[in-house]
Amino acid sequence: MSTPTGVLIFSHDISYAFTKTTEALANACTQLGIPAIVRDSCDTRLTEMVIHEVTDPNISLKIENNIGKHWDKIINDFNINCVLSLDCGWFVLPDHLQDHPSIKKIYSIWFDDFWSWTKAPTNAIFPYRKRTFQQNISDPKITHCFYGTGIANEAALMGFHNQTASKLAAPKEFLSYNYPCEITNKIAFIGNPGYRGEPLDMTIKMMDRGADLIELREHSREHILVSLGDSSWKWKDLHPDIKTMVAYATEVRVQYPYESALHILQLCGQKYPEALHALNKSGYILDVAWLIKLVTRYDRPALVRRLYKAGLVDVISNPLEWKPYGIEASNSVFADEMPKYYMKYLAHINAANATRDATANEKLFEISACARTSINLDSPDVRACYGENEIFLVNTLDEAEAVAKKLIENPDLALTMGKRARRRTALEHTWEHRLKNLFSLFPS
Amino acid sequence: MYPAPDKVYRSFYVFSDDINLANTRRCYWLHLALQRLKMRSFWRDTTDARDSLKVLNTNELSKHRGVEGFVIGTKLTEMAMFGWIDAVLSPDCDWFFPHTCLSTYQGTKTLISWWNSDILSNLRRATYEFSSIPEELTLPKNYHFFPSPARLKEGDILSLPNTHLLRHGAPLEYLEIEIDPQIKDRIAYIGNPHFNISSDSKAIPLLKNGSLEDVRAIALEEIFQAEIISVWEKNFANIRQLIESATREKLASPYKPTLEIIAEQSTKHSVTLDFRSKLSLELCELVSSVLKYDQPFIISQLQQKNLITVYGDRLMWNACGIHSEPNTRWNELPKITARHTAHLHLPNFRNETELEEQLFISGALGRTSFGLNTPDSPFLEGQCHLSEDTSSLANSIQEQLKAPEKLLQDGVHAKEWIRNGHTLDHRVHLLLEVLTT
Numbered sequence: 001m002s003t004p005t006g007v008l009i010f011s012h013d014i015s016y017a018f019t020k021t022t023e024a025l026a027n028a029c030t031q032l033g034i035p036a037i038v039r040d041s042c043d044t045r046l047t048e049m050v051i052h053e054v055t056d057p058n059i060s061l062k063i064e065n066n067i068g069k070h071w072d073k074i075i076n077d078f079n080i081n082c083v084l085s086l087d088c089g090w091f092v093l094p095d096h097l098q099d100h101p102s103i104k105k106i107y108s109i110w111f112d113d114f115w116s117w118t119k120a121p122t123n124a125i126f127p128y129r130k131r132t133f134q135q136n137i138s139d140p141k142i143t144h145c146f147y148g149t150g151i152a153n154e155a156a157l158m159g160f161h162n163q164t165a166s167k168l169a170a171p172k173e174f175l176s177y178n179y180p181c182e183i184t185n186k187i188a189f190i191g192n193p194g195y196r197g198e199p200l201d202m203t204i205k206m207m208d209r210g211a212d213l214i215e216l217r218e219h220s221r222e223h224i225l226v227s228l229g230d231s232s233w234k235w236k237d238l239h240p241d242i243k244t245m246v247a248y249a250t251e252v253r254v255q256y257p258y259e260s261a262l263h264i265l266q267l268c269g270q271k272y273p274e275a276l277h278a279l280n281k282s283g284y285i286l287d288v289a290w291l292i293k294l295v296t297r298y299d300r301p302a303l304v305r306r307l308y309k310a311g312l313v314d315v316i317s318n319p320l321e322w323k324p325y326g327i328e329a330s331n332s333v334f335a336d337e338m339p340k341y342y343m344k345y346l347a348h349i350n351a352a353n354a355t356r357d358a359t360a361n362e363k364l365f366e367i368s369a370c371a372r373t374s375i376n377l378d379s380p381d382v383r384a385c386y387g388e389n390e391i392f393l394v395n396t397l398d399e400a401e402a403v404a405k406k407l408i409e410n411p412d413l414a415l416t417m418g419k420r421a422r423r424r425t426a427l428e429h430t431w432e433h434r435l436k437n438l439f440s441l442f443p444s
Numbered sequence: 445m446y447p448a449p450d451k452v453y454r455s456f457y458v459f460s461d462d463i464n465l466a467n468t469r470r471c472y473w474l475h476l477a478l479q480r481l482k483m484r485s486f487w488r489d490t491t492d493a494r495d496s497l498k499v500l501n502t503n504e505l506s507k508h509r510g511v512e513g514f515v516i517g518t519k520l521t522e523m524a525m526f527g528w529i530d531a532v533l534s535p536d537c538d539w540f541f542p543h544t545c546l547s548t549y550q551g552t553k554t555l556i557s558w559w560n561s562d563i564l565s566n567l568r569r570a571t572y573e574f575s576s577i578p579e580e581l582t583l584p585k586n587y588h589f590f591p592s593p594a595r596l597k598e599g600d601i602l603s604l605p606n607t608h609l610l611r612h613g614a615p616l617e618y619l620e621i622e623i624d625p626q627i628k629d630r631i632a633y634i635g636n637p638h639f640n641i642s643s644d645s646k647a648i649p650l651l652k653n654g655s656l657e658d659v660r661a662i663a664l665e666e667i668f669q670a671e672i673i674s675v676w677e678k679n680f681a682n683i684r685q686l687i688e689s690a691t692r693e694k695l696a697s698p699y700k701p702t703l704e705i706i707a708e709q710s711t712k713h714s715v716t717l718d719f720r721s722k723l724s725l726e727l728c729e730l731v732s733s734v735l736k737y738d739q740p741f742i743i744s745q746l747q748q749k750n751l752i753t754v755y756g757d758r759l760m761w762n763a764c765g766i767h768s769e770p771n772t773r774w775n776e777l778p779k780i781t782a783r784h785t786a787h788l789h790l791p792n793f794r795n796e797t798e799l800e801e802q803l804f805i806s807g808a809l810g811r812t813s814f815g816l817n818t819p820d821s822p823f824l825e826g827q828c829h830l831s832e833d834t835s836s837l838a839n840s841i842q843e844q845l846k847a848p849e850k851l852l853q854d855g856v857h858a859k860e861w862i863r864n865g866h867t868l869d870h871r872v873h874l875l876l877e878v879l880t881t
Contacts, residue, residue: 013488023486030476035775037472040488047496059499066495070462077465079775147479200845336484 002444004082007036008074010089014042016123018086020335021111024171025380028431031172037078040070041092046134048092048124054174064126068096075102082442086111091136094128096441098139104443106142109434113356114155115286129307134159143441144233148358148381149177150260154289157262166438170369172430175190175422177370179343183314186376187404188345189304190333191363192318194353195297203298207305207325212396213377216298217257220416224291225288235284236268242276246288248272252393253295258379260357261292293355299377300351306397312404313349318339324413342370346414347407349400352375365429368421373414385429390421452530457483459534462491463480463781464800465558467535469774470868473615477868480616481876485863486529490538497571499622514724531556531879536566537581547580554879557581558589558610560793560801563602564725577602577720589875592820594701594796595628601703601719602728605837608878611803611823613871614862621809623782627753628848629840631814632784633743636756638792639736641763647737648765651744656834659737664691667730671795676723683727689713690731698735701796701817735793742790742834750789751841755780781809785851786844789815789828799823804866812851815824815840817867827858 007029011022022038029036051060071093074080075101082107083090090097092105097103117123128136137144138159145166146152155163206219215344220223228236228243236242249268253261265288269276279285307313308327313328315322322329333341342348352359359379367374368386376382378393394400407414456478460471469485478485504606531554532546538547539555546552567574580586582605590596599607641648642840649661667687676683690709694702703719706727710717717724744766746752751803754761754768761768772780787806790797798818806813807827816837817830824830829844833835844851 011488025480035472038487039492043493047500050500063496063499066499067492070489070491070495073465074462074468077773079773125865176472321632373553 002390002442003032003439004034004080004442006078006080007034007082007084008071008078008080008090009036009038010083010085010092011038012042012045012086012122013040013091014046016335018089018111021086022089022234023437024169024431025086027108027171029084029436031432032292032435032438035078036084037074040315041089042122044092044126045122045124047104049121049124052124052196060127064093067126068093071096072079072100079257081105081441087117087224088123088137090265091125091375093126094133094136095130098136098141098395099130103132103141105441106139107438108142109145110151110155111168112157113151115290118286131422134167143438145438146358148356148360150263150357150359150381152260154262154357155261157266158286162326164438167360167429168365169429169431169434170362170365170425172432173427174339174366174369175430177339179342179345179370181346181415182344183348185408186312186314186345186406187307187308187349188314188316188336188341190316190341192321193301193325194299194351195294195298195299196321198330199298199301204324204326207302208309210301210397213299213302214223216302217254217295221254221295221298224250224294233287235279235282235287237255238282238284239275239278241272242288243270244418245269245275249288249430251297253292257299258357258359259298260383261289262286262357264292265289270280271288290355291356295354299354299355303351303377303400304349304395306401307349307404310401310404312401312408314345318411338366339370342367342372345371346370346411347404347418348374349404350376352377352379363424364372364391365425368418368429369425371415371418371422373406373407373417374398374423386421386424390417390424392417453483453876455530457529457532457539457552458487459532459539460487460510461494461536461538462489463569464535464538464561465774466710467538470535470801471538472774473617473868474872477872480532480869481872494571506785508804510785520525522558524782531553533558535559536561537563540566540570540578540580540619540635545583547583552585554585555583555586556587556589556875556879558591558875559595559599560612560795560797562725562729564722564729565794567722568723574825575722576718577604577725577843587879589878590797591801592795592797594820598701598703598796601707606760608784610810610871610878611799611866612797613805613866613868614801616867618623618624618778618805618871619810619859619863619867620626621782623779623809624813625785625848625852626783628749628785629845630753630784631786631788631845632753632755632781633757633788633790634777634780636771637760638734638739638762638794640760641740645761651737651741651764651766652748654737654741656741657760659741660695660734663734663737667691667733670730672726672730676727679719680715682715686710686713686715687727687731687825693733694731694734699796699798702732708729728762729794732793732796738793739790742837743788745834746788746838749808749842751838751845753784754841777805778809781806781811782783785794785811785848785855786829786841787811787813788841793820803828804862807855807862808867810852810855810859812854812858814844823876826862827854828863829854858870 009026014017026036026038081104086109088108101111144160144163147168245268249264252264305325312385317332319329350363373390373391378395392403456470458475460468462468475485475487475824529552533556587606588599588604589608590599591612596609647659650658688708694707755772756768758768779874789803798820803813814829831840
């Protein structure tokens with residue numbers, strides 16, 4: 001095995017979450033003794049957004065050349081032979097890094113889902129010169145790393161064959177923090193509701209009368225099917241079987257919430273091949289997959305709300321987004337104060353963002369690294385990371401409520417499990433572990 | 445909306461302009477030093493933004509000039525919301541590219557310039573034309589740290605706010621590196637010529653065959669051939685006389701800040717100058733250039749005696765008739781530095797800094813240096829081999845190279861000297877003390 005001589009890491013500083021994890025990756029490289037330089041692609045992407053409509057193509061070319069020269073200088077001066085980023089953060093100048101003779105390997109550690117990444121206007125890319133997007137991302141120099149079986153499966157179906165499984169992780173320094181546990185009569189949830197659409201009044205009423213996850217998924221499914229009746233979905237009339245296929249796919253998703261939406265569509269395609277073909281050919285397949293993912297959109301907010309209404313949880317961050325759920329969340333915390341907040345509470349709730357087909361999110365590892373246990377929905381990905389004496393896995397809201405009560409009644413149990421979760425993180429789940437593993441793929 | 449930070453300074457945005465490798469390298473070390481001091485540090489570059497903005501500011505795209513605020517402002521706001529930019533720190537004014545953004549941004553308490561290169565060269569990299577030192581470098585929240593007493597003096601003449609002395613330092617991580625020397629019969633010089641020599645310069649043959657006085661005479665001749673002088677004369681009748689006496693004074697006192705000389709001579713010649721103006725800075729550069737051939741001359745002389753190996757930009761050195769090994773990449777710096785038993789250290793005529801960074805880097809890697817005695821030499825506490833003039837410098841090198849073990853022992857002492865007070869961690873600590881008191 002050979003290790004990189006220097007790593008160029010691309011950030012996208014328009015997103016704080018992206019920046020935070022990029023810094024964790026850079027620190028992990030430093031810990032491994034590999035020099036790492038972080039460069040932000042935000043300025044250049046936003047510049048491209050501005051110049052996109054300019055008529056003179058030479059202007060774009062001139063900026064591209066300047067950026068290319070800058071990167072070449074960094075690569076040369078700092079002996080860089082490896083490029084790394086979350087998502088496709090490195091992918092700003094098509095072809096440039098893939099064709100660079102010094103660059104031996106490019107790692108894309110997927111953080112967001114592919115559909116959201118491509119839709120974000122701030123992810124502007126300079127024009128394709130030699131290859132198409134598909135050809136670019138399929139370059140054998142690139143390894144796409146996916147943190148869940150669903151998201152990996154989805155990517156494989158989209159042609160990301162050069163992929164590897166690599167879970168998210170926690171910064172190593174979290175293992176050394178020892179802030180006091182100040183609040184033992186409540187657990188905490190730090191984060192937003194996930195999918196940003198407002199809930200229906202009916203949904204809130206259902207939650208109030210104690211609807212559990214399956215019922216809420218069914219309800220969400222029904223809402224999706226009703227919305228197919230309006231005209232906003234351009235793809236729904238491409239083939240007469242599409243609506244039926246979506247009904248079928250959402251039904252499967254209710255039963256198998258952790259199966260990737262695209263895979264579900266692929267399976268449904270066996271029954272409705274022409275409908276699938278029409279969606280695939282028209283490029284709307286990801287839009288439909290996204291809609292199917294929304295079957296589980298209430299999982300996270302329902303879990304948080306149930307425990308909030310029972311007086312068992314403090315909700316922290318994004319007060320405006322929680323308001324429609326009748327939750328008074330406290331203000332967001334500084335990113336570097338997160339460990340303090342994790343450790344302030346006895347335990348945490350953790351639930352995945354419905355729009356991503358991956359459930360072992362970064363917070364799972366961060367909470368554990370801070371020696372706190374968490375209550376999670378029982379998905380195969382989460383189960384693969386921690387044992388049942390380290391975290392809690394639940395399938396219903398009733399179970400979650402019971403576990404939260406048990407922890408508050410028995411704080412020692414919560415803290416003991418947290419210690420075990422920290423130990424597991426130290427052994428298996430820091431960014432150093434991930435990078436060591438990824439660099440084992442680095443060509444000699 | 446967000447809780448107040450519990451420390452005065454807890455997060456730094458470190459900026460480099462990657463066009464300058466030395467600054468980029470320095471930023472990397474500063475970034476690591478800040479992290480060791482438990483500060484949150486983000487290290488980014490300004491190069492792409494500068495280059496993009498330059499293009500946007502031209503022709504068809506001039507209407508998009510407002511993109512500057514949008515592009516930089518949007519992301520800074522995002523980061524600042526999470527309390528990540530208490531202070532901005534950079535070598536020189538590498539942070540200064542969107543010329544209002546960081547200065548006006550309320551979330552940033554302090555803008556720190558730790559100077560290395562001269563101010564004029566830095567402002568030439570700005571994204572717009574300037575006529576004097578911009579206001580954004582002179583605000584109460586600006587802090588200017590200078591690596592030498594001469595630069596500090598210059599900063600005070602320019603009336604820059606919050607000026608402090610903060611010398612160069614060495615990266616802490618270099619103290620842990622131990623590499624055996626391979627070349628014991630020649631010292632090394634790592635660096636580039638301090639200017640691009642013109643291929644028709646009459647000084648080129650004299651670098652080999654002339655004297656220091658000869659090359660300085662050529663430099664003086666070239667100063668008075670500068671076309672800009674006749675432009676200046678239109679507004680300042682006595683400017684030529686001022687330059688004559690200033691260059692004379694610079695030759696007599698090479699380590700006296702040129703701006704101080706110009707300030708004195710302008711009074712004498714009744715030339716009223718705004719010292720912050722571009723003209724004054726250009727005048728300084730011109731007068732200082734009377735010493736520009738010193739560095740290639742000394743190196744050429746040593747190379748002829750086979751006492752030195754040069755590592756730097758081959759084309760630039762070849763233009764001076766000097767052979768150079770290729771430029772040193774940053775990760776090769778320890779290996780190349782430690783390859784020789786000792787190094788040559790020469791100040792840059794533009795910088796008014798007698799003790800350059802490479803001197804500290806060599807020390808951290810356990811190598812002593814040879815150089816010229818200057819008013820700032822006492823700071824070294826005897827760590828270098830200093831000579832009074834160029835000929836005694838060559839003799840000293842020749843003599844000391846005969847005892848390589850002694851040179852290596854001096855290097856061991858240099859490393860201890862650095863370890864005990866001259867790493868970048870020490871410097872950052874001092875910087876934080878200044879900021880918080």
